[in-house]
Amino acid sequence: MRRPFDILLVEDNPADVEITLEAFRRSRSGNRLSVCRDGEEALDYLFQRGRYARGLNAPRPDIILLDLNLPKRSGFEVLEQIKHDNNLCSIPVIVVTTSDRDEDVRRCYRAGANNYITKPVQFDDCVKLVAAIEQYWLELSKLPPR
């Protein structure tokens, strides 16, 4: 049996966090989900500093689900920092956001996002989306080795 994957969710809206957690719960894949509530925290987590110094409770994620509209540091800034870091840039980043503006989409892909998804409104669609992400990114795709 394969090891569970580590997924980092960067999302500030508590309702959305809970919805995503519930959707993952329902997929019963057993993957581990860590949550960061703003851009600053996400960077602390990824670079293992501040609260996450010495790697406590901060396993390197296999994939990152990133919202764009975040307090303190925007999701876009987080994306840029990740993709500019030699170590982190190999982690697939899936932007999951409400915006479906052409310019946001273009900007994210240009900054190195691996995927761009607009958040569905219906919970059923969220469940389907989570299942699809897990199937495509975690089962079918070959991820970079840790």
Place this chain on the structure above:
Amino acid sequence: MATKYNIRVQYAVWVAVVVLGTVVSLTSVHLWRGIEQQEAAVRWLARHEARSLARVIGPSVASTNINTLLSLIEQSVHDEEVRYLRVLDSHDNVLYRPPSNEEPSRVVLVSEPIEVMDKKVGAVELGLGRRRMGQLLWATLLWDLGIGMVLLAVFVAGSFLISGPVQAGVSSLADYVRRVAKGEARGEKLESDLAEVDLAAQELTALMERVDEARRWLDRAQKEMKATQKEMDEYTYVISHDLKEPLRGMEAFSKFLAEGYRDKLDEEGRRHIDIIRKSVLRMQRLINDLLHFSRLSQQRQPMHPVGMNTMLMHVRVRLQHALDAKNVDLRVNKLPTIVCDETAMTEVFHNLISNAIKYNDKPHPVIEIGCTEKTNPETQQPEYEFFVRDNGMGIKKEYFDKIFQIFQRLQRDEEGTGIGLTIVRRVIEWHGGRIWLESEEGKGTTFYFTIPKRDIAKTGTVVEMTGATMKGTGSIAPTV
């Protein structure tokens, strides 16, 4: 007047007429005066000749010696112009009269007494012909007319020369006006020797400045309006996105409630949750429509020629299910190729046709689509007038305006939000057209809309139409 001659010709003709008139009248006066003078001169001559004759023939008349008289007369009268001659005695008996005498009325006739020793013994009547007089008058006439012709030539040539600068001034002004009107003479100044032309040019410059000012103002207003419109669309977009976020929470958690707590709720509680979930769905549709609406305005596609019949084939395919469900007869006449935003125009027909399907209560619904080419009554430009006609339930006249307003519906139904016709009007207006309808309750509705006819060959990648996004009634013609 069919032809208008230029100022120089008009000038020359007028001068010629005036000079000719003057010459003719002066010549007439001259001749009239000449006749009197000449007659007096001839009379004096006649009197002179009569007197000298009277002196010569005096003795022979006194002695009534006819033979001597005859020979004396023959010797003395050499003048061929003497056309009338009579010698009378003291009792007015005619002593001599040649047979070749003219009528007295045709000669200048004088009568001189014949006196011998201060006693009147008879009279000489002598008439001179008018030939000499005519010759003199003829000379006068020729002389006068000769001078007249010279004067005429001098004046006409003079006027032609003098009007030259005037004509040049007026022509340059006309040329200047033409170039100003075309926009070529921007900032140029017209130099002229004529004060009037200068003045007119100055007035024109002032007028153009006012026109420019007005145009700048219009441009500014239009830009502001566009910016406002853009801002509005931006707001609509952002707001509808922000509205989606709480909606997601409501959707998910009402679902969790409905699923996880259904057993713990009574009938009333379950009904309330269902209402919440239905409202969420409706809210979601509204927001999606609003987003769609703002996206349509924000992300305009370049205009290009699109065959309307082909487009309607695609629309028919998309609506096939609804058409079959109601057994609708969709008749599409021959339609032209128009320059438009294809996506947006597809939406126009889709919305109009699906409305016509939805609001039809007849057993055999018929929808007819056609187009005629017309002339815009305001701009006089050619345009296409499309119609979408149905035999549905019709619309009351008081709702004719209301149906185009956002989220206005005349019937409650689960699916519709009432944005379809708002989109239709928006799209038609940004294409520079107008939309209106005719309807009779129970009989059907016809929607009409116009699209300006654009030269398909001239179509570039983007046809920019200004002002057409303005909301409200009426159309704005595309600016040149």
